[in-house]
Amino acid sequence: MRVLVTGGAGYIGSVVAAQLLAAGHEVTILDDLSTGHSDAVPQGAHFVKGTLRDCVAEVLADGADAVVHLAAKSLVGESMADPSKYWSGNLGTTLTLLEAMRVIGVRSIVFSSTAAVYGEPERTPVLETDPLRPTSPYGGSKTAIDTTLTEFARLFGLAPVSLRYFNVAGAHHVAGEGGGWLGERHHPETHLIPNTLAAATQGRPLNVFGTDYPTPDGTCVRDYIHVTDVADAHLRALDACEPGRHRIYNLGSQAGFSVREVIEVCRDVTGLDVAVTEAARRPGDPAVLVASSERIKAELGWTPTRDLRAMAADAWQFTQAQARAQADRAAAEGPGQSNAAAEGPGQSNAAAEGPGQSNAAAGGPGQSNAAAEGPGQSNAAAEGPGQSNAAAEGPGQSNAAAEGPGKTNAASEAGPSPKAPGPATS
Numbered sequence: 001m002r003v004l005v006t007g008g009a010g011y012i013g014s015v016v017a018a019q020l021l022a023a024g025h026e027v028t029i030l031d032d033l034s035t036g037h038s039d040a041v042p043q044g045a046h047f048v049k050g051t052l053r054d055c056v057a058e059v060l061a062d063g064a065d066a067v068v069h070l071a072a073k074s075l076v077g078e079s080m081a082d083p084s085k086y087w088s089g090n091l092g093t094t095l096t097l098l099e100a101m102r103v104i105g106v107r108s109i110v111f112s113s114t115a116a117v118y119g120e121p122e123r124t125p126v127l128e129t130d131p132l133r134p135t136s137p138y139g140g141s142k143t144a145i146d147t148t149l150t151e152f153a154r155l156f157g158l159a160p161v162s163l164r165y166f167n168v169a170g171a172h173h174v175a176g177e178g179g180g181w182l183g184e185r186h187h188p189e190t191h192l193i194p195n196t197l198a199a200a201t202q203g204r205p206l207n208v209f210g211t212d213y214p215t216p217d218g219t220c221v222r223d224y225i226h227v228t229d230v231a232d233a234h235l236r237a238l239d240a241c242e243p244g245r246h247r248i249y250n251l252g253s254q255a256g257f258s259v260r261e262v263i264e265v266c267r268d269v270t271g272l273d274v275a276v277t278e279a280a281r282r283p284g285d286p287a288v289l290v291a292s293s294e295r296i297k298a299e300l301g302w303t304p305t306r307d308l309r310a311m312a313a314d315a316w317q318f319t320q321a322q323a324r325a326q327a328d329r330a331a332a333e334g335p336g337q338s339n340a341a342a343e344g345p346g347q348s349n350a351a352a353e354g355p356g357q358s359n360a361a362a363g364g365p366g367q368s369n370a371a372a373e374g375p376g377q378s379n380a381a382a383e384g385p386g387q388s389n390a391a392a393e394g395p396g397q398s399n400a401a402a403e404g405p406g407k408t409n410a411a412s413e414a415g416p417s418p419k420a421p422g423p424a425t426s
């Protein structure tokens with residue numbers, strides 16, 4: 001099958017794409033790299049860098065039998081601060097995709113929905129038939145997409161499957177040449193396991209939000225599933241796509257683990273201590289969120305095969321592989337000057353990092369981001385009619401400048417060098 005994977009340079013999408021390739025499918029990835037990483041695109045996939053809105057019709061017209069649609073903005077907090085970004089970025093772009101599918105005649109679609117559509121459920125485990133009460137624009141946008149898929153199935157014979165993921169965790173290993181670990185690299189990271197591993201390696205405390213919940217140890221209980229199991233569910237869902245019928249499945253393990261239990265497993269797997277800071281509850285965090293996955297088990301024969309320890313162990317392998325790759329890059333860069341420049345019609349990102357002087361410059365009609373970091377002098381400059389962001393950081397002198405008629409942000413941060421801090425202009 002020729003499968004278009006939107007968001008295939010992201011965490012879950014890259015693993016889905018790798019599994020599709022391993023199963024012998026042809027894969028095209030469409031991703032704008034807004035939160036994804038080009039080095040996560042699995043070998044063998046055809047990669048198109050672009051936004052759904054601008055490129056999806058053309059990419060579909062090139063030939064596709066099915067779509068796995070993961071591309072989305074997915075930060076709950078950000079969605080509360082900037083709801084339009086989520087309604088437009090998630091619902092709006094999905095409408096563009098669905099219209100293109102309708103016109104071109106592609107029917108099968110597997111959609112990444114979420115537990116956030118249920119909001120704060122009245123009971124657990126949560127069933128697919130339970131009320132949808134999203135408490136954020138993120139959850140709202142995913143709920144609206146689920147509703148749209150139901151309508152497109154009824155009105156146009158679309159063949160959609162929605163998978164409502166609970167907490168996805170772990171990393172996936174691709175064997176063979178060009179393989180390696182695919183894992184979670186969100187910025188900012190909001191998920192517990194990668195944050196716990198980062199706290200462990202950096203020797204800083206981890207915030208635990210709420211220790212007075214009505215749970216056995218007072219911390220929130222969540223349902224975790226391994227990303228490899230999630231990818232497996234997508235392959236089964238693709239086979240189950242049926243014109244005119246919208247199938248909806250929860251993806252969870254039917255078991256919950258508390259925040260303290262997860263931290264304990266991470267301590268065990270890494271052999272490192274994790275200091276904990278007890279913080280207040282976050283608004284809207286339910287005490288327990290566990291999925292019933294009876295429906296997908298009965299209808300598609302899917303069951304999770306990897307436990308919490310495997311998730312933490314694989315995420316730890318990925319973290320270590322990333323650290324090794326970063327060390328190799330730094331060694332290859334050498335102590336000289338590092339320069340990066342980006343300019344183009346879309347978003348332009350430039351990042352320079354190295355032990356010597358680091359210079360980054362970005363400019364273009366879209367958003368321009370420049371970041372420079374290193375122990376030597378760090379200079380970052382962003383300029384353009386769109387939003388311009390520049391950030392320079394390091395113990396040496398740091399200079400950041402952002403300029404243009406759009407929103408401008410410049411930040412320079414320096415450590416204990418006699419030359420610090422550098423000026424920040426905008």
Ligand SMILES: NC(=O)c1ccc[n+]([C@@H]2O[C@H](COP(=O)([O-])OP(=O)(O)OC[C@H]3O[C@@H](n4cnc5c(N)ncnc54)[C@H](O)[C@@H]3O)[C@@H](O)[C@H]2O)c1
Pocket residue numbers: 006007008009010011012013030031032033034035036037050051052053069070071072073074089093112113114115164165166167168169186
């Ligand atoms: N990670 C979880 O635990 C979890 C839980 C529930 C649901 N989900 C959903 O799963 C999907 C994947 O999540 P993830 O954790 O892999 O996120 P991610 O940010 O790593 O991946 C999303 C990818 O989509 C791309 N993208 C975003 N908007 C785009 C656009 N308009 N055009 C083209 N590409 C675009 C990004 O660059 C990124 O590569 C999302 O839809 C998310 O809402 C994730």
